[in-house]
Amino acid sequence: VTSTQTHKERFFLELKKTESMVRDYLLADRQLERFGPGHIGELATAYIRRPAKRMRPAVLLFTCGATGGDGRVAAALPAAAAIEMTHTWTLTHDDLIDRDEKRRGQPTVHVLAQNRARQEFDYDSEASYLYGQRIAILVGDAQHAWSVALLLETPCPPVDGCVVHKIVGILEGQVVPDLIGGESLDIQYERADIEGLPETDVVRMLWLKTGVLYRFSAVAGAMLGWNTSDADDPRVRALGNFASHCGTAFQLQDDILGIVGDEKTLGKPVGSDIREGKRTTILLHAFANSLPEEKQLLRRVVGDHSASASEIAEVQRLLDRKGSLEYTARLARSYVEKALPHLEGLPSSPYRELLEAWAAFVVERTR
Amino acid sequence: VTSTQTHKERFFLELKKTESMVRDYLLADRQLERFGPGHIGELATAYIRRPAKRMRPAVLLFTCGATGGDGRVAAALPAAAAIEMTHTWTLTHDDLIDRDEKRRGQPTVHVLAQNRARQEFDYDSEASYLYGQRIAILVGDAQHAWSVALLLETPCPPVDGCVVHKIVGILEGQVVPDLIGGESLDIQYERADIEGLPETDVVRMLWLKTGVLYRFSAVAGAMLGWNTSDADDPRVRALGNFASHCGTAFQLQDDILGIVGDEKTLGKPVGSDIREGKRTTILLHAFANSLPEEKQLLRRVVGDHSASASEIAEVQRLLDRKGSLEYTARLARSYVEKALPHLEGLPSSPYRELLEAWAAFVVERTR
Numbered sequence: 061v062t063s064t065q066t067h068k069e070r071f072f073l074e075l076k077k078t079e080s081m082v083r084d085y086l087l088a089d090r091q092l093e094r095f096g097p098g099h100i101g102e103l104a105t106a107y108i109r110r111p112a113k114r115m116r117p118a119v120l121l122f123t124c125g126a127t128g129g130d131g132r133v134a135a136a137l138p139a140a141a142a143i144e145m146t147h148t149w150t151l152t153h154d155d156l157i158d159r160d161e162k163r164r165g166q167p168t169v170h171v172l173a174q175n176r177a178r179q180e181f182d183y184d185s186e187a188s189y190l191y192g193q194r195i196a197i198l199v200g201d202a203q204h205a206w207s208v209a210l211l212l213e214t215p216c217p218p219v220d221g222c223v224v225h226k227i228v229g230i231l232e233g234q235v236v237p238d239l240i241g242g243e244s245l246d247i248q249y250e251r252a253d254i255e256g257l258p259e260t261d262v263v264r265m266l267w268l269k270t271g272v273l274y275r276f277s278a279v280a281g282a283m284l285g286w287n288t289s290d291a292d293d294p295r296v297r298a299l300g301n302f303a304s305h306c307g308t309a310f311q312l313q314d315d316i317l318g319i320v321g322d323e324k325t326l327g328k329p330v331g332s333d334i335r336e337g338k339r340t341t342i343l344l345h346a347f348a349n350s351l352p353e354e355k356q357l358l359r360r361v362v363g364d365h366s367a368s369a370s371e372i373a374e375v376q377r378l379l380d381r382k383g384s385l386e387y388t389a390r391l392a393r394s395y396v397e398k399a400l401p402h403l404e405g406l407p408s409s410p411y412r413e414l415l416e417a418w419a420a421f422v423v424e425r426t427r
Numbered sequence: 428v429t430s431t432q433t434h435k436e437r438f439f440l441e442l443k444k445t446e447s448m449v450r451d452y453l454l455a456d457r458q459l460e461r462f463g464p465g466h467i468g469e470l471a472t473a474y475i476r477r478p479a480k481r482m483r484p485a486v487l488l489f490t491c492g493a494t495g496g497d498g499r500v501a502a503a504l505p506a507a508a509a510i511e512m513t514h515t516w517t518l519t520h521d522d523l524i525d526r527d528e529k530r531r532g533q534p535t536v537h538v539l540a541q542n543r544a545r546q547e548f549d550y551d552s553e554a555s556y557l558y559g560q561r562i563a564i565l566v567g568d569a570q571h572a573w574s575v576a577l578l579l580e581t582p583c584p585p586v587d588g589c590v591v592h593k594i595v596g597i598l599e600g601q602v603v604p605d606l607i608g609g610e611s612l613d614i615q616y617e618r619a620d621i622e623g624l625p626e627t628d629v630v631r632m633l634w635l636k637t638g639v640l641y642r643f644s645a646v647a648g649a650m651l652g653w654n655t656s657d658a659d660d661p662r663v664r665a666l667g668n669f670a671s672h673c674g675t676a677f678q679l680q681d682d683i684l685g686i687v688g689d690e691k692t693l694g695k696p697v698g699s700d701i702r703e704g705k706r707t708t709i710l711l712h713a714f715a716n717s718l719p720e721e722k723q724l725l726r727r728v729v730g731d732h733s734a735s736a737s738e739i740a741e742v743q744r745l746l747d748r749k750g751s752l753e754y755t756a757r758l759a760r761s762y763v764e765k766a767l768p769h770l771e772g773l774p775s776s777p778y779r780e781l782l783e784a785w786a787a788f789v790v791e792r793t794r
Binding site (some may be wrong): 094098100149156182187194195198200204206208209215222224228229232234236238240241243244245247336379 | 465516554566568588592607612614
């Protein structure tokens with residue numbers, strides 16, 4: 061127990077270290093120069109300036125260290141920053157797509173731009189709304205380009221140029237299309253009949269939206285650590301599968317927190333996932349196990365953007381009573397159990413322990 | 428005269444060849460597989476399936492050939508396709524930002540997605556409008572990633588991996604931020620007082636929106652042709668400057684065609700640049716040279732989305748009478764004159780002649 065406790069403490073310590081390294085890397089003057097005058101640069105770094113876990117760069121760095129390539133962990137920092145920026149541009153665009161107003165407890169990019177148009181440029185309400193939308197598209201595009209440029213900052217040597225080349229190719233040729241495929245399914249499922257939606261489709265959608273980028277974090281970390289351009293190397297694939305399963309578990313836990321979490325820890329209003337009608341395995345389970353009058357409640361409240369606090373609370377109680385939250389928690393744990401064997405080929409090391417601690421964390425976390 | 432005539436004919440012939448090579452490369456099954464099921468792939472290739480000049484890839488290939496690296500022109504095809512895709516993703520997002528409904532005579536990406544939502548998914552009018560907007564954001568993102576992936580398909584050998592590396596870094600680290608800076612200025616200038624806007628600012632904005640990508644086309648073509656990763660090589664810079672000036676001239680001519688061109692050749696409604704209040708050197712000249720009552724006409728019609736056909740015709744006549752169209756035509760020619768000396772260091776070759784023919788074309792073209 062003491063050892064596990066220590067692992068956990070060290071995990072949080074290392075996570076904090078990654079967070080501050082990635083943040084410093086991204087907010088360096090040298091980085092911000094690329095944006096020129098205007099507020100694009102300020103908006104492009106808004107989410108980076110807010111406290112966050114920076115889980116994806118941590119997985120990349122831990123995986124790189126776990127390959128035994130300890131000396132290459134420093135060289136992996138630009139790639140770690142790149143993956144955080146990839147995640148960030150998808151957030152900027154997804155927030156716009158979902159018309160979300162808050163991210164990490166503060167206004168989303170399109171809302172920031174909208175506020176500025178109203179306050180500084182004196183635009184009227186409609187013009188500032190449109191301005192916010194238009195600028196957020198451009199900010200996400202600038203962040204996307206930045207993520208690629210960051211990856212190309214990987215120092216060669218010690219890393220081979222063709223390793224970087226291959227990693228960029230995987231990111232832009234495979235990972236981003238998958239992320240976009242996941243987001244576009246999410247948009248379509250929003251209006252699909254929940255009872256007609258198979259659980260495998262929902263899990264696949266959240267794997268595309270989350271698991272794929274976690275898998276990439278580990279694959280890139282492993283390729284950098286072993287300095288190999290062979291993404292099909294069984295050792296690289298094993299680490300990719302590990303992170304892929306943990307990423308899916310992470311997202312399942314996210315869905316649970318989206319129901320039971322509070323505004324302070326989540327940074328977005330309580331029950332917003334219910335109001336948005338987000339398709340989750342929790343809801344699917346609840347529909348499959350509810351009586352007609354319970355289904356009626358779900359049909360009425362889920363997806364109703366103006367649902368009252370008491371209606372939200374009623375749905376939360378139903379999801380708890382039906383065991384739907386526990387069902388998804390179990391599902392998340394099963395993914396972690398599928399993940400762990402993929403670490404078996406790795407030598408023992410402090411970095412391997414960090415990966416194990418991460419696997420435990422993804423289903424234990426409350427924020 | 429006969430020789431010039433022949434150069435011109437060969438230019439159009441080679442342009443047509445480039446167009447079909449780039450089109451075939453982008454529409455190959457292998458390329459489309461990345462998008463998976465759903466209509467993202469169909470929308471991502473919509474503009475590619477329509478007739479277009481594909482001027483940027485042509486400049487890249489002609490420049491590559493003009494370096495004397497004739498044998499490397501074939502190896503430059505993925506980069507040529509990449510640059511067309513870079514241009515295409517900016518069109519997808521710009522069309523959405525500008526709420527334009529037509530591109531190359533057919534519906535823009537967000538309108539295509541909106542139509543599909545209404546016809547196939549049976550969404551109501553508001554839901555399908557929103558769906559179109561959301562999907563167009565994702566399609567542009569997918570195209571952006573695709574452009575990077577295409578560039579990485581450059582065969583190494585004959586090209587060095589670090590040359591490709593450097594070209595991707597310039598595109599995503601410098602060119603895209605510039606393009607976005609230009610677009611964001613365009614959005615801001617839309618609401619700026621035309622008379623308070625210096626011509627240098629407007630020219631800089633259109634250089635950012637157009638000249639920068641033409642410069643990159645030539646820089647990438649030259650780096651591939653000479654197989655050098657040194658973007659500061661004076662020979663590379665000279666070709667970049669040549670294309671940069673011609674690109675600005677191209678855009679100035681575009682502004683002229685935006686006033687005098689007809690719907691059939693432009694693919695968008697007559698006078699749409701006037702209705703949108705697009706800030707051009709033509710308008711700036713007209714304002715600077717108009718009497719109070721003429722300014723009143725301009726102020727009333729320019730930027731009025733519901734201006735009548737007769738009001739548009741009245742503004743067109745005023746711009747002609749004031750010599751504003753001729754003023755901008757002269758400005759465009761002056762950029763071409765600044766461009767040509769940058770070709771002087773190049774050996775004579777059929778490719779150099781194609782670049783010269785392109786320089787003549789950018790200010791002569793009527794479509």
